[in-house]
Amino acid sequence: MKTSEDLAVLTNVSKVYGENNSRVIALNNVSLRLKKGEFTAIVGASGSGKSTLLHCLVGLDSVSSGTVNVADQALNLMNDAQLTKFRLQQVGFVFQAFNLLPNLNVEENIMLPLLLAGKKQNWEKVRQVAATLGLQTRLRHLPAELSGGQQQRVAIARALIMQPALLVCDEPTGNLDSKSGQEVMTILRQAVDELQQTVVVVTHDRKVAATADRVIVISDGEIANDVYRPEMAFLQEVI
Numbered sequence: 281m282k283t284s285e286d287l288a289v290l291t292n293v294s295k296v297y298g299e300n301n302s303r304v305i306a307l308n309n310v311s312l313r314l315k316k317g318e319f320t321a322i323v324g325a326s327g328s329g330k331s332t333l334l335h336c337l338v339g340l341d342s343v344s345s346g347t348v349n350v351a352d353q354a355l356n357l358m359n360d361a362q363l364t365k366f367r368l369q370q371v372g373f374v375f376q377a378f379n380l381l382p383n384l385n386v387e388e389n390i391m392l393p394l395l396l397a398g399k400k401q402n403w404e405k406v407r408q409v410a411a412t413l414g415l416q417t418r419l420r421h422l423p424a425e426l427s428g429g430q431q432q433r434v435a436i437a438r439a440l441i442m443q444p445a446l447l448v449c450d451e452p453t454g455n456l457d458s459k460s461g462q463e464v465m466t467i468l469r470q471a472v473d474e475l476q477q478t479v480v481v482v483t484h485d486r487k488v489a490a491t492a493d494r495v496i497v498i499s500d501g502e503i504a505n506d507v508y509r510p511e512m513a514f515l516q517e518v519i
């Protein structure tokens with residue numbers, strides 16, 4: 281049963297890659313609910329299934345069995361075109377590699393999802409989002425003229441401009457020094473606290489996990505722990 285507080289409900293989700301000798305069970309019967317406005321970190325050893333879980337959550341990957349419901353839509357029943365539309369309208373993505381278009385300046389990069397979604401150009405909105413991320417003096421710069429932390433802030437602005445139901449971040453601080461990484465986490469925290477943005481972060485970094493409200497530990501494709509506001513000692517043990 282889904283409640284009005286739930287943004288995402290995964291029920292008995294399994295994901296199997298390959299066949300016979302190369303068969304890998306990447307997710308094994310995972311059930312999970314994410315509440316609206318919640319900031320969740322997914323942690324676990326390399327190969328444990330974190331990225332697979334993130335991909336199944338946003339319809340980048342299909343599930344082998346089980347159901348995935350996000351923002352009142354059943355992803356497991358959608359075709360590719362429907363999934364593409366769902367992701368464009370409902371999901372913001374931030375990756376370790378910033379994935380900005382090198383020939384577009386900062387404000388054009390931030391505008392891009394609006395144009396891809398067939399919406400009107402809205403420079404005021406772009407500048408407003410850029411300003412909340414401290415990018416107001418960099419609007420005409422190209423990505424190559426920015427620091428790594430600034431580039432990641434542009435990527436976050438680009439993800440937030442669509443006011444996505446869900447913001448997913450795969451190792452968002454993986455390419456950053458610790459100060460820039462901290463700045464990026466502060467921005468994600470603000471998006472949760474001030475915009476009630478729902479955020480899911482996959483990370484190997486315990487400081488990143490400590491910024492979240494909830495930490496889910498994946499082990500061998502299963503949820504091994506699911507803890508709200510864990511103590512640092514717990515994070516030191518699991519990350």
Ligand SMILES: Nc1ncnc2c1ncn2[C@@H]1O[C@H](COP(=O)(O)OP(=O)(O)OP(=O)(O)O)[C@@H](O)[C@H]1O
Pocket residue numbers: 297298304305306324325326327328329330331332333
């Ligand atoms: N496209 C694929 N084809 C076959 N096996 C895959 C595929 N994607 C992932 N796997 C396997 O599924 C398991 C889970 O992978 P996944 O990428 O989700 O792990 P992860 O926890 O994100 O790892 P990392 O921290 O190293 O990124 C691994 O054993 C991996 O080899």
